[in-house]
Amino acid sequence: MTTSPTVDHYQQILGLCRPLPPVHTAVVHPVKVNVLTAIADAVAAKLITPTLVGPRERIVAAAAECGTDISGFELIDTEHSHAAAATAAELAAAGKVQAIMKGSLHTDELLGAIVAAASGLRTERRISHAFLMSIPTYPKPFIITDAAVNIVPDLPVKADITQNAVDLWRVVFGSDRKPKAGVLAAVETVNAKMQATLDAAALCKMADRGQIANAIVDGPLAFDNAISAAAALEKGIVSPVAGDVDILVVPDIESGNMLAKQLIFLGGADAAGIVLGARVPVILTSRADGLRARLLSCALATLMAEARRTGQLK
Known part of the structure; x- marks a missing residue:
C-alpha cells in the first residue's frame, strides 16, 4: 500500500474490500439511532450483511426513528443486551456470522460473552x-x-x-x-x-x-x-x-x-x-465516530474475516 502523505489511506483500505463479499456480521443490541445509521452506511458500502440481535420492538422503533429500512435484514429477538451478546457469540461459534459488531451496550458486556470459556470463540x-x-x-x-x-x-x-x-x-x-x-x-x-x-x-x-x-x-x-x-x-x-x-x-x-x-x-x-x-473480529464503534471511522472499522473486520477464511490467519 502507498504511504505517501498525499494519499487517502481511508479510500485505499476501503478499496481492498471491494472485491470481497460483505462479511456476515451479528450486530449486538442495535436499539439506538446511531447504531442503525452505522449499519445502513456499512450495508450501502457493501462491507457487511447484518444480523440484528436484540429486543425486536426497540430495534424496530429505532429504525423507524431514523428512517432505516431493516425489512431485508435478519432479526433475532432477544430479551435484553446480555442475551443479545450471548446469542451473537453462539452465531459466531457456529459459523453463521464471521464478525460481531457492538451496538448499544457496554463493551465489557459484549466482550464478556465472547471470552467466556463456553463461547467457543477464545484462542x-x-x-x-x-x-x-x-x-x-x-x-x-x-x-x-x-x-x-x-x-x-x-x-x-x-x-x-x-x-x-x-x-x-x-x-x-x-x-x-x-x-x-x-x-x-x-x-x-x-x-x-x-x-x-x-x-x-x-x-x-x-x-x-x-x-x-x-x-x-x-x-x-x-x-x-x-x-x-x-x-x-x-x-x-x-x-x-x-x-x-x-x-x-x-x-x-x-x-x-x-x-x-x-x-x-x-x-x-x-x-x-x-x-x-478471538475467532472472529469484533467491530467497536463509538457514538462520537463519524462515517469514515465507522466504515473503516467495518473494512478492517471484512479484511480480517477474509484472512481467517482463506487461512492467512489461524
Whole structure:
C-alpha cells in the first residue's frame, strides 16, 4: 500500500474490500439511532450483511426513528443486551456470522460473552483492541494498541497485544515486509523502577527469539523518538524503528486511550477500532465516530474475516 502523505489511506483500505463479499456480521443490541445509521452506511458500502440481535420492538422503533429500512435484514429477538451478546457469540461459534459488531451496550458486556470459556470463540491469545490511525502529519497509517480492553497488561499480555497488532497490520498492508513496532514508555532507557521500560526490553528479546513473529520490535521508546527520526537522532538513538514506526504499543489503557483520542480530536486523525484475538473480529464503534471511522472499522473486520477464511490467519 502507498504511504505517501498525499494519499487517502481511508479510500485505499476501503478499496481492498471491494472485491470481497460483505462479511456476515451479528450486530449486538442495535436499539439506538446511531447504531442503525452505522449499519445502513456499512450495508450501502457493501462491507457487511447484518444480523440484528436484540429486543425486536426497540430495534424496530429505532429504525423507524431514523428512517432505516431493516425489512431485508435478519432479526433475532432477544430479551435484553446480555442475551443479545450471548446469542451473537453462539452465531459466531457456529459459523453463521464471521464478525460481531457492538451496538448499544457496554463493551465489557459484549466482550464478556465472547471470552467466556463456553463461547467457543477464545484462542490461545489474549483479546486486545487496536486503533488503526491515519493522520496528515505522519506519512503512513499506524496502529495504537491497546487503548480499550486490557487495563494494565503484564508482559505475556503485552506480547499477545503486539502479535495481534502485527497480524492486523500484515492483513491490511501485506507481508512483503515486517512492520516496525515501537514499545512506548516515558523514557527511552531501561529503568528498573519503571515497569514499562522493563517490559519493552523483554518484548524486544521475545521478538528476537521468535516469540513475537513477523515484526521488528524496539523499545523502550518515548513517543517523540518513536515517531520522529530527528528526535531519535538528537538523543543518539540508533534504531530501525525510531522515526518509522508502524505500531505503537502503549504501557496501559489510560495512556493509549488518551493518545488515540488526542490524535482524533486535536490532530484530525481517521481512526478505526477493532478487537482482535478471538475467532472472529469484533467491530467497536463509538457514538462520537463519524462515517469514515465507522466504515473503516467495518473494512478492517471484512479484511480480517477474509484472512481467517482463506487461512492467512489461524
